[in-house]
Every structure is written in structure tokens, then in C-alpha cells.
Amino acid sequence: MSYVWIIIGFTLLIKGADILVDGASSLARKWKVSDLVVGLTVVAFGTSTPELAVNVLSALKGTTDIAVGNILGSNIANILLILGISSAITPLAVSKGTVWKEIPLSLLAIVLLAIMANDQVIDRAQDSALTRTDGLVLLSFFIIFLYYSFSIAQQIDGMSQHVPAQTAGMLQAGSMVVFGLLGLTLGGKLIVDGAVSAAQALNVSTTLIALTVVAVGTSLPELATSVMAALKKNPEIAVGNIVGSNIFNIFFVLGITSVIKPIPFPHAVNFDIGVAVLASLLLFLFMFTGGKRKLDRWEGVVFCLCYVGYIVILLIRK
Numbered sequence: 001m002s003y004v005w006i007i008i009g010f011t012l013l014i015k016g017a018d019i020l021v022d023g024a025s026s027l028a029r030k031w032k033v034s035d036l037v038v039g040l041t042v043v044a045f046g047t048s049t050p051e052l053a054v055n056v057l058s059a060l061k062g063t064t065d066i067a068v069g070n071i072l073g074s075n076i077a078n079i080l081l082i083l084g085i086s087s088a089i090t091p092l093a094v095s096k097g098t099v100w101k102e103i104p105l106s107l108l109a110i111v112l113l114a115i116m117a118n119d120q121v122i123d124r125a126q127d128s129a130l131t132r133t134d135g136l137v138l139l140s141f142f143i144i145f146l147y148y149s150f151s152i153a154q155q156i157d158g159m160s161q162h163v164p165a166q167t168a169g170m171l172q173a174g175s176m177v178v179f180g181l182l183g184l185t186l187g188g189k190l191i192v193d194g195a196v197s198a199a200q201a202l203n204v205s206t207t208l209i210a211l212t213v214v215a216v217g218t219s220l221p222e223l224a225t226s227v228m229a230a231l232k233k234n235p236e237i238a239v240g241n242i243v244g245s246n247i248f249n250i251f252f253v254l255g256i257t258s259v260i261k262p263i264p265f266p267h268a269v270n271f272d273i274g275v276a277v278l279a280s281l282l283l284f285l286f287m288f289t290g291g292k293r294k295l296d297r298w299e300g301v302v303f304c305l306c307y308v309g310y311i312v313i314l315l316i317r318k
Contacts, residue, residue: 002197009190010217013050016183017221021046023176030170047225047241048248050218053188055257064263066195066210071254072272073215075110075246076310078222079279083242084303086226087295092235094294099287102243105145107280109250112141114273117265128265135258142251149244191217208314211272219245239295246280271317275310282306 024046051074058066086092116134119125195214199206222245229238257263286299 002194002201004194005190006194006198006213006217009187009194010220012183012187013053013191013218014187014220016053016180016185016187017046017049018180019176019183020049020180023173023180026173027170027177030173045248047221048245048253049184050188050221051249052253052256053184054191054214054218055253056260057185057188058192059257059261059263061192062261063192063196063206064257064261065205065207065266066192066214067254067257067263068265068269069207069210069272070214070218071249072269072276073211074219075249075276076211076272076279077216077219077307078242078246079283080303080307080310081216082219082223082226083239083283083295084300084307085223086230086238086242087300088297088304089227089230089300090233090235091297092230092239092295093292094236094239094287096293098236098239098243099284099293101148102240102247103280103284103287105148106243106246107277107284109141109247110273110276110280112138113250113254114270114277117269117273120267128267130254130258130263130265132259132262135255138251138255139259142248142255145247145251207266207269211314212311243283279303279306 051070054070055067058064058070083092113130115122116130116137117128119128121128191214195209196206198213199209202209222241225241226238229235229241254263282303283295286295287293289296289299
């Protein structure tokens with residue numbers, strides 16, 4: 001039954017995020033907010049609300065290992081699996097700003113997390129944890145990232161295509177936002193409870209379930225957005241969605257989660273942090289091989305193979 005609850009939870013989570021985005025986009029249009037702003041706020045936040053819902057609920061329930069595994073697993077899956085699939089569909093050429101600013105910023109985010117999560121190594125502390133102070137620092141970086149996003153958004157083609165076109169009345173839009181939030185809350189709770197039960201049934205750690213099943217499930221909105229953008233020949237959206245999501249996950253989602261409740265970081269998680277760092281570094285390096293600032297199909301295949309290798313290692317070390 002654990003798997004049934006997880007599947008139901010994912011269904012509610014993804015559908016809740018979709019309804020929330022549609023409702024919030026309609027409200028924003030009623031208030032004369034431009035598609036550009038909607039795309040950078042409502043839609044961008046919407047693709048990461050599943051991670052946020054799962055993390056907040058896991059923090060409140062005290063299962064912070066799910067919060068850690070969800071974010072690290074999502075960031076790894078975003079690059080190795082989702083960008084791998086997207087670039088295998090069609091080569092993804094991106095702008096100079098994405099290569100020299102956004103991708104390095106996503107690398108900085110995971111390196112900063114590695115530093116904050118290693119109090120035992122750096123300060124000889126008894127335990128390592130992401131404290132409330134660390135969370136406030138991450139949220140400060142997120143504000144800087146938002147400012148940067150608005151400054152370069154005018155240069156991105158195809159942004160309006162990823163903003164819901166349908167508009168609703170104020171009452172309907174408000175109801176959609178409420179039902180979307182309820183779907184996120186209930187779906188997140190079912191996933192957290194199901195992940196704990198599945199881990200107990202399989203005699204594995206909840207971190208393993210979070211790094212794999214939960215992480216991939218909460219990354220489904222990013223998968224849909226990037227694959228559709230690749231099919232529509234909007235490579236800037238396909239890559240920017242993933243890089244932005246990774247930055248969002250660390251600076252905002254982990255920031256909010258650690259402010260709610262400090263997150264312990266076991267030493268074993270350093271392996272997954274290292275994989276996330278290597279994935280970001282590999283993405284940066286691949287932009288300089290072959291074509292100029294482009295992910296080729298063979299590089300997408302390499303990403304996918306790396307993800308398979310990572311999952312195999314997780315299962316071996318369970």
C-alpha cells in the first residue's frame with residue numbers, strides 16, 4: 001500500500017501544482033501582470049512547488065532525511081536525467097548568459113550547500129546541520145537570483161508560450177488556488193508517509209527512497225516543461241528551466257525548510273552532494289565541447305548513463 005499512497009500522492013501533488021499555476025496565472029492577469037512576470041514567478045515557482053510541499057511537510061513531521069534526499073535527488077535528476085533526455089531529443093544551444101552566469105550560479109549553490117552541511121569537517125562540530133541562519137543566507141541568495149532573472153528575462157524567446165493561456169474569473173481563479181494548495185498539501189503528506197512506510201518495508205533508508213522515487217516524482221513538472229521546450233525548439237527554456245529549478249531548490253526550498261526546522265546532514269550525504277557538484281560541473285564543461293554553447297545528443301546520452309550509474313551505486317550502498 002505504501003507504493004499506492006506514493007502514486008496517489010504524486011498525482012495529487014502534480015495536479016495540485018498545475019491547478020495552482022493556472023489559478024495564480026489567471027489572478028495575475030486580472031491584476032494586469034505581464035506574461036513575462038507571470039512566467040518568472042508563478043510558473044517558475046509552480047514547477048518547484050512539489051519539492052517545496054514535500055520538504056515543508058517532512059520538516060514539520062521530523063523526517064528531515066526526506067527533505068535532504070528530495071532536493072539532492074531532484075537536482076541530480078534534473079541535470080543527468082531530464083537534461084539528458086531533452087538534449088538527446090534535440091541539441092540544446094543556449095545563450096552566453098546561461099553558460100557564464102546561470103550555470104555557475106547553480107554550481108555555486110550546491111558548493112555553498114556542501115560548505116554549510118559540513119560543520120563536522122570545517123568547524124569540528126559534533127553534528128552537521130543546515131541551521132536557521134544558514135536558511136536565511138540561502139534565502140538572501142534567492143532574492144539576488146530573482147533580481148538577476150528579471151534583468152535578463154527580456155532576452156529569452158518563448159517565455160510566453162509556457163504561461164497558461166486560459167483565464168478564469170476571480171472566484172474560479174481563487175478556488176483553483178485553494179484547491180491547488182490542498183492538493184499539494186495532501187499529496188505531499190501521502191508521499192512523505194508512503195516513503196517512510198516503503199523504506200521500513202524494504203529495510204532501506206528513507207534517504208534512499210527520497211533520492212530516487214520521491215526526487216524523480218517531484219521533478220516531473222521540470223521533465224514536462226523541458227521536454228516540451230526541446231520539442232518546440234526553445235532550448236533556452238529547456239536548459240533555463242532546469243538550471244533555475246536547481247537554484248530554486250537550494251536557495252528557496254532548502255532555505256524555507258531550514259528556517260522552519262534545522263536540517264541535520266549525515267556525513268554519508270556528502271556522496272550525493274559530490275554527485276550534484278559533478279553533474280553541475282559536467283553541464284558547464286559540456287557547453288564547450290563540439291558546438292558552441294550547446295548540449296549535443298551524445299552528451300545527453302552520457303548524462304542518462306551517468307544517472308543510471310548513480311542509481312546503481314545507491315542501490316548497492318543502500
